[in-house]
Amino acid sequence: MESEVNGFAVDQNKKRQRKKKKNSRFLRNAKGFAKQGIYGRGTHIDDDQYNYFINILDAMKNGFEDVEEKVNMANNVFAQTNEQEIHLASNQIVCKVLESLIGFVDAENLERFFNVFADNFRPICSDRFASHVLQKMVEIAFLRALGKASLKNVGEADDNTNAADQPSAPKRLKTEVTAFSEESYNAESDFSADHRKQCSKFVDRVSKFLLNNLEDFVWDPCANHIMRTSILSLAGVHVAKVAFEKGGADMAKNRKLYNVPDEWLDVLKEFPQRLEMWPQFSDFPYQELSSALLGVICIALRATDKQLLKHFGKKILMEAFLKVEQSDEEKDKKIEILDDDEESSEKVEEVASKNAEGAEEEKPTVKLPKVFEYQSSVILLETLITIAGPKLLTQLYAMLFTGRLSLLAKEQLTNFAVQKLLQHIKEKEDFENVFNELVNDIEDLLKIGHTGVVETLVGACLRIGSKQAQSIVSLQTALHTPATDKQKVKSFFHCLIKLKPYEVTNADNSAFVHLHGSLIVQHILRFNKPIFLVNCILDTPAEQLVTIFNTPNGSHIVDAFLQSKYIGEKSREKFIRYMEGFYVDLATSKFGSRVVDSCFVAAQETQKARIVKELADKTNMLKSTPFGRLLYNKFRVETYRLSATQWKASLHANKEQRVDKLFKDIVN
Known part of the structure; x- marks a missing residue:
């Protein structure tokens, strides 16, 4: 048991060190290529410049004692780029340095970059390295233009967010840790009113340039990212961009909101209004770049204009999501004009063939809307579910999921969309219909490894306060521990934490606790009537409980047991007494x-x-x-x-x- 705990700790350390190793490998490769005379991808720079920026990357890797030290380095580095701003920004190595330090430069250096880049927007937007610098400049200009005074309160920012939907103690994202000093420096520093005005103008200028050149930049992989950052900035949504790091999938949740000028909101609204007029709008969700752009627009509208979001989301639903993908046979089918004799003989043959095939056909296959056929459109659907208001969410459920949930939950591509629906569905009647569609598939979902669907289903039972007893019975059936079998029912807790049936768990003596199994146990312990599971836990041998509680997933079960308002004082006291004699074994891990x-x-x-x-x-x-x-x-x-x-x-x-x-x- 101790070796397993130590093994887990080693795995966690490896994950934490992964980013450091990635940066070290980048530097090693850069130095190796320099020996061959290759000074980074993109524009060519001379040997001295390359070595200078490599040394800067080395110094940055070691970190800074305080923000002031980083500010001094940033100003010194940017001074070296004078009259070579675009040429240097278009080099791979220099781009990474500039993007990492631009948040700490003084007003003079930043405004110099504003002016130079503004005269060359078109080539920069399509450059695979300089575009990163421009994207970061928009973010920094946004923070400096608004300042900390414009930051919205948490309650104001998430007025429609249900507190029950959020985890009690969310972990801080890596991007938040990396960008914390940068965001606080730019939002809290006392910049002059003139500099803030210049920053505001820059955000407005970049956004209008992209808006006026939508046709050129929607499908441009570099410009598309700048457009997304600009749209979020116009809406007052800040999502930190870390150099050469991908944005998280939870952008809609992990964000800060700022109050923005009305002029910015007017520019923002033009993006969805123009895009929805395009004839190819219905194809946007099925291409990666345009789909991601629609997702960002929806997030921006969620923060600024919920009425426009409802209209825009409904248009995506009706014109794009509900399309049915035609099969190759249907596409190739030709329409021919036949003579009367040919037509009659054709009909006879057609009827005969249909009769022959009718015997083979047992039941018609469920035809899924096109949205479920592409990864990009499924991700957009998940985003829309996350931010949709009650009416739009009900429409998404009724038109896309009703009658198809069993199939969607079992598909690799679509089961996460089902999870998002379960996490955000609010109407009790809708949830009960969803539950009735999925309840008989729990065993199949566990077999194929789609345990997340089962976990979110039980979590929704807790959140909405419905179908709680039925969910416990269905889990007992799926794990082969029915209430009628007194011997097997005692193993319900053990089967539940491993999410394996009785026959498999009975021979499994490992300390493994499934993450989703642990979460399901925690949900049930918070049910209105958790006494059945409470008794199962108290009937489990104490030695076995110690093994479970010494694991990262198992330890949180105790929190749910002791904090649940539906578990009585006597049961809590009994549990604490039950663990006596094992507290030292627990305390040392x-x-x-x-x-x-x-x-x-x-x-x-x-x-x-x-x-x-x-x-x-x-x-x-x-x-x-x-x-x-x-x-x-x-x-x-x-x-x-x-x-x-x-x-x-x-x-x-x-x-x-x-x-x-x-x-x-x-x-x-």
């Missing part, structure tokens, strides 16, 4: 220590004392790991060893301090 901490917080005073006594009896073992030492200090185990009475007194004192702090504002 990374994820088990979380479990001990959660149990201690939820425990009554007498139970807290028993937990600390158990830890105090095996101090050496507890202090043998960093996780155990953390709990040793947090629970004041040393104080307990010296005097249990003094430890209890300090516990009371801390409790009184917390109460005083809680009511301080009210009393004042």
Whole structure:
């Protein structure tokens, strides 16, 4: 068990180091090519310039002590580009340096780039390296033009977002960590009013240029990305761009909103209004670049004009999504004008062939709309589901998913769209129809590995407060642990965390806990009547529970158990007592220590004392790991060893301090 936990920690470290290795490999390759006289792709630069920018990349890799140091480097680097701005920006190595540092240059250097780039928009927009610099310039100009004062409140930004849809403790994205100092520097620094005005003009100028040249740039892979950033900027939506990193799929969620001038909103609205007039609009979702552009426009409209979003989304639905892809036979079918004799004989043959084929045909195949045939259109559909209002969401469900959910949930390409629908569906009646379509397919979905659909289905039962008992029964049936079999039903919890049927789980002694299995357990523990699963957990041998709780996925089950408002105090106390004798084993591991901490917080005073006594009896073992030492200090185990009475007194004192702090504002 310990080796598995250590193995997981190693995997996590590898993931964290992946980006560093990628950057190191980039530098190694760049230095290797330089020895062959190849100084980066794009425009040619001389040896001295190349070495200078390689050294800058090396210095950037080592990091900066503070923002001021990075600002000084940025200004020095940009000073070296004077009168060579476009030539250098069109080189692969220089482009990466400029894109990484442009957020920290002073007003003079940034405005110099504004002026030079503004005179050469067309070639720059199509250049595979300089376009990255221009895209980043739009983002920085947006932040400086608006400043922190224009940042919307969280409640104002997500007025239609259901708090239940969001995870309780979302992890910070890598892009947020990388771009944090850059965003705060540009939004919070005290730039002059004239510089902010120049930045605002630049955003407006780039956006209008792209708007007036839509036909040239919609399908241009470089200009399309600049257009997306410009559209988001016009809407006041900030999504950080990190040099040579792809944007995340959760753009609609992970964003900050700013108040923008009315002139920007007027320009923004022209993008969807012009595009929807194009004769090829219905084909946009089926091409990667145009589909991504439509998705960004929808996100921008979600933040600025919900009425226009409803109109634009409905147009995409009616004119593009509902198209049915013709088969090759239908496309090749020819219309011929026949004589009367030929026509009659043709009909006889046709009837005969239909009768022969009729016996072979058992049932007609479900014809899917064209939207489900292409990855780009499915991604656009997922975006639209995420940001749609109640009426548009109901239309998307009724016209695209009704009667097809069973098939869509089993397809590799479309099962994520079903998950998005389940995560955002709001009408109880619609959800119950979705549940009835999918409930009989749970076992098949588990077999083919589409466990995410099952997890979101159970999560929707929790969120909407419907079909909770039926979901538990259907899971029992799918995992072959029916309530009628008293022996098998005891293994329901064990089967659920592995998402494998009883026959397979019975022979599986590994510590593996499926991520979606853990999430399903957490959802059920928060149901209105979770007593059945509570009893299953309390009937599981304590040694087996320790193995489960020592895993990253399993440890969070305890949080749901102890925090659920539908699990009684007696059940919580029974669980905390049940784990006695194993707290030291849990406390010495990374994820088990979380479990001990959660149990201690939820425990009554007498139970807290028993937990600390158990830890105090095996101090050496507890202090043998960093996780155990953390709990040793947090629970004041040393104080307990010296005097249990003094430890209890300090516990009371801390409790009184917390109460005083809680009511301080009210009393004042």
